[in-house]
Each structure stands twice: as C-alpha cells, then as structure tokens.
Amino acid sequence: MKYAIKIHKILTVDTLPDAWSEKDFxxxxxxxxxxxxxxxxxxELKELxxxxxxxxEPDEAARIVxxxxxxxxLTPGQIDQLSHEMLLDKISEEYPxxxxxQALYNVNQLLFKAYNGKFPNTKATIVDFEIKPLANAPATITKEITVKCFAKNLVKNNVxxxxxxxxxxxxxxxxxxxDILWELCQTENGHRFITSEYWMEKDEFLAETFEATIQFYQEES
Incomplete structure (x- = not known):
C-alpha cells in the first residue's frame, strides 16, 4: 500500500490542549x-x-493526582511507587x-508547572499533515497507517x-x-496527530514531502 504525505507543521509542546477540564480541576x-x-x-481554576x-510535598501531590x-x-502500591519515581525519571516515556x-504525561506536566520544574519536563509532538492514498491503498487513515508511513521518514536511530x-x-x-499516537484526527487541511516526543522528535523527521509504501500483517493460515 502506498501513500503520499506532506507535512504542514510540526510543533513541540509541553502541555496538551484540553488535557484537563473544569470538572477535573x-x-x-x-x-x-x-x-x-x-x-x-x-x-483561574488552574492557578487555584x-x-x-x-x-x-511533591511526592504526596503526585500520589493524589x-x-x-x-x-x-494502577494499584495503590504502583501509584505510591510512581509518585516517587516521577520526581527523578521521565515516567511518561519509560513506563512499560x-x-x-498520555495520562502520565498530563499528570507529569501539571506537576512540573505547579512545582516550577521539580519534576522532569516532558514534551509532546503535534504534526499537521496531508496524506493521499495511491493506487488501491485504503482511504480511511488509521493510527497504524500513519505510524507506518511516518516511520519511513524518520532517522534510523528513532526509538x-x-x-x-x-x-x-x-x-x-x-x-x-x-498507543504510540495519542490522538489522530481530521482537520480542515488534512490530518493531525499527537504523540510523545519520545516516539517522534521534531528533529527526527527527514523531509516535508515523501511517499511511503507499507504492508499489513497477515496471519499465516
């Protein structure tokens, strides 16, 4: 299956839009x-x-959030362990x-901002792009199709x-x-996906315009 892709914009952010609602706060x-x-x-609710x-204390706040x-x-024991570990490590990137x-990223960044940097700073990547199926490729764009296509346009040491x-x-x-792509949606000019910088960093993309030939797994009969 073959697709033509054009990247319009790549953003690196430290907060996701709509990560927390009025009800959450x-x-x-x-x-x-x-x-x-x-x-x-x-x-105002966030400042409160x-x-x-x-x-x-930071670990106590982490436990509550x-x-x-x-x-x-997660079990209470796992939550307690993570509340200490996330002060030292980028748990939202390292957790198995x-x-x-995505949820761990949102928790981490809320605490990072609340404590002015006592927690590690983690980032997300937002990509606006157009994707065009070629020949008989499926027209419905899924997360699997998107990841496989963009994998053809990443540096070789990408994680x-x-x-x-x-x-x-x-x-x-x-x-x-x-799970690699946290969100995938259609926009006025094409599509947008959101992922962790851990999976795709802005500097890892090779070209703005490219074609990608991908395959799908077929279980042997």
Missing part, C-alpha cells in the same frame, strides 16, 4: 483540601489548584505500559524504529500504534 481542588471552587474559568498543591487520573489502571503514557521493527515491517501485528 474542581475534583482535584477538593482532593487538595480546597473544596467548592466557584469559578468556571480554567486558568497550583496554590493548593504548594501546601503538599495519580490516584485521581489512574486509580482504575505505553497505553498509560520507535528500534523497538517496533518487526511490527513496522508487517512481521507482527501492530496494536502498539494505537
């Missing part, structure tokens, strides 16, 4: 002993939350369960190429593509 304020916040302004967080965000995915990376070579070469199923 008010629930967290309550957990940080600042209940009944009446504002509906997100920036940062003030409330400052009364807590992790519990709010990931209690359905990559389907949790995704090193970790998922068999999947990218269609030797195995590539379910991990759904």
């Amino acid at each position: 008010k629930e967290l304020l309550d957990r940080f002993d600042f209940p009944n916040a009446e504002s509906t302004d997100l920036n 939350l940062f003030m409330a967080i400052s009364d807590f 992790l519990d709010y965000k990931l209690s359905s995915d 369960e990559i389907h949790l990376h 995704a190429l090193r970790l998922f070579g068999h999947q990218l070469n269609a030797e195995e199923e590539f379910e991990e593509a759904n």
